[in-house]
Amino acid sequence: MLSRTADHMYWMSRYIERAESLARLVDAHYRMSLLPHSGETLAQSLGSTMTALHMEDAYRKKHDTIEPRAVFEFISLNRDHSGSIFSCLRSARENARAVRGSLTSELWETLNSTWLEARSLVTRRAAQVDIGEFVEWVKERSHLTRGVTVGTMMRDEAFHFTRIGTFLERADSTARILTAHQSDLVPGADASKVPDPYQWSVLLRALSAFEIYRRSFRDVITPLKVAQLLILRGDMPRSLLRCCKEVYQNLRSVSNDQSAETERRAGEMHALLHFSRMEEITAGGLPNFLEQFLARLRDLSDRIASDFLLPPAEA
Amino acid sequence: MGSKPYNEMALADGTTRAHYLRYAQWLTHQPAERLAQKRAEADALFHRVGITFAVYGQDEGAERLIPFDIVPRVLPLEEWIRLETGLKQRVRALNAFIHDIYHDQQILKAGVIPAEQVLCNSQYRPEMQGVDVPGGIYAHIAGIDIVRDDAGEFRVLEDNLRVPSGVSYMLENRKMMMRLFPELFSGHRVAPVDHYPEVLLDNLRSVAPIGVTDPTVVLLTAGAHNSAYFEHAFLAQQMGIELVEGQDLFVRDEAVFMRTTQGPQRVDVIYRRIDDDFLDPLVFRPDSMLGIPGLLTAYRAGRVTIANAIGTGVADDKSIYPYVPEMIRFYLGQSPIIGNVHTWMLRRQEDKDYVLAHLPELVVKEVHGAGGYGMLIGPAATKAEIDLFRRQIIATPERYIAQPTLALSTCPTFADGGLAPRHIDLRPFVLSGRDVTIVPGGLTRVALREGSLVVNSSQGGGTKDTWVLET
Numbered sequence: 001m002l003s004r005t006a007d008h009m010y011w012m013s014r015y016i017e018r019a020e021s022l023a024r025l026v027d028a029h030y031r032m033s034l035l036p037h038s039g040e041t042l043a044q045s046l047g048s049t050m051t052a053l054h055m056e057d058a059y060r061k062k063h064d065t066i067e068p069r070a071v072f073e074f075i076s077l078n079r080d081h082s083g084s085i086f087s088c089l090r091s092a093r094e095n096a097r098a099v100r101g102s103l104t105s106e107l108w109e110t111l112n113s114t115w116l117e118a119r120s121l122v123t124r125r126a127a128q129v130d131i132g133e134f135v136e137w138v139k140e141r142s143h144l145t146r147g148v149t150v151g152t153m154m155r156d157e158a159f160h161f162t163r164i165g166t167f168l169e170r171a172d173s174t175a176r177i178l179t180a181h182q183s184d185l186v187p188g189a190d191a192s193k194v195p196d197p198y199q200w201s202v203l204l205r206a207l208s209a210f211e212i213y214r215r216s217f218r219d220v221i222t223p224l225k226v227a228q229l230l231i232l233r234g235d236m237p238r239s240l241l242r243c244c245k246e247v248y249q250n251l252r253s254v255s256n257d258q259s260a261e262t263e264r265r266a267g268e269m270h271a272l273l274h275f276s277r278m279e280e281i282t283a284g285g286l287p288n289f290l291e292q293f294l295a296r297l298r299d300l301s302d303r304i305a306s307d308f309l310l311p312p313a314e315a
Numbered sequence: 316m317g318s319k320p321y322n323e324m325a326l327a328d329g330t331t332r333a334h335y336l337r338y339a340q341w342l343t344h345q346p347a348e349r350l351a352q353k354r355a356e357a358d359a360l361f362h363r364v365g366i367t368f369a370v371y372g373q374d375e376g377a378e379r380l381i382p383f384d385i386v387p388r389v390l391p392l393e394e395w396i397r398l399e400t401g402l403k404q405r406v407r408a409l410n411a412f413i414h415d416i417y418h419d420q421q422i423l424k425a426g427v428i429p430a431e432q433v434l435c436n437s438q439y440r441p442e443m444q445g446v447d448v449p450g451g452i453y454a455h456i457a458g459i460d461i462v463r464d465d466a467g468e469f470r471v472l473e474d475n476l477r478v479p480s481g482v483s484y485m486l487e488n489r490k491m492m493m494r495l496f497p498e499l500f501s502g503h504r505v506a507p508v509d510h511y512p513e514v515l516l517d518n519l520r521s522v523a524p525i526g527v528t529d530p531t532v533v534l535l536t537a538g539a540h541n542s543a544y545f546e547h548a549f550l551a552q553q554m555g556i557e558l559v560e561g562q563d564l565f566v567r568d569e570a571v572f573m574r575t576t577q578g579p580q581r582v583d584v585i586y587r588r589i590d591d592d593f594l595d596p597l598v599f600r601p602d603s604m605l606g607i608p609g610l611l612t613a614y615r616a617g618r619v620t621i622a623n624a625i626g627t628g629v630a631d632d633k634s635i636y637p638y639v640p641e642m643i644r645f646y647l648g649q650s651p652i653i654g655n656v657h658t659w660m661l662r663r664q665e666d667k668d669y670v671l672a673h674l675p676e677l678v679v680k681e682v683h684g685a686g687g688y689g690m691l692i693g694p695a696a697t698k699a700e701i702d703l704f705r706r707q708i709i710a711t712p713e714r715y716i717a718q719p720t721l722a723l724s725t726c727p728t729f730a731d732g733g734l735a736p737r738h739i740d741l742r743p744f745v746l747s748g749r750d751v752t753i754v755p756g757g758l759t760r761v762a763l764r765e766g767s768l769v770v771n772s773s774q775g776g777g778t779k780d781t782w783v784l785e786t
Binding site: 001002003004005006094097098099100101102105108109112113116157161254256257308309 | 363365538548551557558559560563574578
């Protein structure tokens with residue numbers, strides 16, 4: 001397939017996944033904001049989330065304080081910041097439009113109507129948008145897009161590139177959420193501090209991991225187990241291990257003459273997580289681990305881009 | 316002028332024409348609310364599917380629908396057969412003309428067309444002189460604009476031999492009609508059009524460079540911001556070929572390759588939807604970001620086919636149009652089945668004198684204008700507009716032609732106050748490859764504004780489904 005087509009496919013699915021990840025974050029915090037006495041914890045969690053998303057500076061230019069409703073609106077509906085959910089939906093649709101002939105009609109129509117709806121919602125009555133409903137809708141549209149992708153696309157290169165986009169983005173998102181909460185996740189770092197149970201449920205719900213946690217551990221929520229679930233569980237759909245496994249497998253299906261080293265690195269990332277134990281990760285320090293993981297992820301996306309998506313001009 | 320336009324649906328006495336009887340009967344039984352609801356449904360569907368065209372000069376990314384009218388334009392079989400025969404004849408002669416111009420120029424030597432008319436035309440491409448193209452075919456895809464005059468005669472208004480567009484609307488309009496009103500299709504035997512992409516692909520494959528047995532065909536687009544992008548993506552998808560931009564292609568050793576995830580892949584046939592000027596920055600416009608440097612070298616070496624060929628504009632220019640009936644006689648030895656619209660060439664003194672004396676009655680067109688721009692419609696123009704054209708004609712008469720203001724035929728169309736007659740034309744798409752083929756019908760364009768004769772989508776035109784009835 002055309003490199004440019006692969007590039008658009010890859011970014012199309014990254015943007016939809018990013019929109020969903022953001023919606024999950026907003027959703028979790030929004031629920032938290034509805035609970036009594038959540039003020040300080042909420043503001044703190046929102047602050048670190050904005051930092052992890054690199055949105056804090058842009059937000060501070062418009063607002064003096066972290067005010068939940070303003071943060072929710074900023075992340076969800078902001079038309080100028082390229083990182084907002086609204087912008088992600090637009091970018092997903094723009095990428096899809098550039099290759100609409102290579103998408104199934106169902107997939108194109110799904111992305112197109114998502115964008116049309118989002119646009120009419122935001123342009124007509126941004127102030128009255130019910131944030132809870134909006135993020136719920138975004139999650140649904142993302143589920144639908146993924147379902148249509150899996151349900152209608154041929155299992156060819158195009159499909160594998162959309163999957164690579166999805167799982168690279170998801171790995172990135174999970175790692176960022178973990179980064180935003182890393183201080184709470186290090187066991188015994190601050191023994192005097194009693195972890196707020198709502199904090200955990202925010203984190204777990206943002207990753208659809210709350211129910212999975214209960215089913216996996218049948219135990220109270222402890223920091224070590226949360227980290228273990230989100231990093232090392234192979235059957236947890238949003239864990240780092242699961243995402244790396246999917247990236248590696250899809251990458252092997254599109255292999256070309258120059259991609260051997262990229263595949264090796266993806267395989268190495270997968271193997272590292274597959275054979276690690278939580279104790280080893282915490283021994284080296286969780287922040288350190290996450291930082292390295294994000295750097296490896298960046299390296300991997302750069303390599304994928306140069307191997308497949310934007311090959312240098314031929315002589 | 317002043318004469319009553321031909322009504323496609325009704326006879327002069329108000330009774331319905333035979334081929335519209337069944338439809339008219341169906342229509343009288345449709346409650347107004349149902350039709351209104353169906354029209355809204357069509358709009359919503361076109362939006363969702365993204366059947367839009369980009370609007371230049373508006374916000375970036377502005378996309379609009381081309382209005383779709385639910386009343387079909389119906390052609391009886393015998394009329395269509397005559398049209399089809401006439402169109403094939405015309406396109407054969409046009410292809411023969413282009414081949415001749417870029418080879419022996421017999422038609423110029425015979426004095427049928429003044430040589431300077433052709434050789435000094437900006438659309439004449441000296442780069443093509445002596446270049447042999449597969450099958451001698453230049454205009455693989457031709458969109459011939461047909462109008463019906465007040466006497467009910469079909470006439471060719473314009474030949475489009477460069478990158479004619481609109482065929483996707485022909486296909487989507489049919490799909491939409493079948494979706495909205497399936498019952499109409501069980502009651503009528505409407506000739507199908509869905510096979511167009513297949514015929515097109517077969518034609519493109521048939522003109523691959525000699526020796527290529529399984530050619531790779533691509534569609535070259537200017538990109539997602541081009542006004543016809545929807546059509547490019549649609550056709551590429553329907554044919555199962557890659558939709559490429561200039562940046563996806565490169566030339567090496569006089570052959571064209573595309574950049575794929577698996578490395579360079581050879582390209583044999585390029586169905587291009589960008590103009591000659593932008594194809595190869597080394598030869599044509601050096602500032603073109605859309606083209607492929609070196610493409611012309613590969614083309615001239617016969618290593619790749621470009622459809623339509625480079626240099627077809629020399630045959631569809633408005634200054635050449637008046638000579639097409641002569642071409643048919645010259646190359647085919649036949650008399651033209653479909654006539655032209657009478658045309659005054661203002662570089663001729665006597666034509667100029669006549670036109671200047673009758674400007675308020677005539678349509679004046681710029682020879683190189685397209686899309687309904689650069690045009691004066693005398694009866695609808697203000698005195699100032701007429702004076703402006705008068706001055707321009709006196710200054711550079713060779714830049715203009717004039718035609719009588721045609722009373723284009725009308726077809727009932729939904730307007731604000733209900734059904735009302737609106738002027739229409741027809742663009743059938745003529746495909747030349749192994750043979751010359753036409754999918755029955757074409758794209759019917761309709762001028763939605765009352766009394767307007769301009770059917771271009773850029774100027775308030777809409778479209779209709781076009782039916783050729785098999786019985």
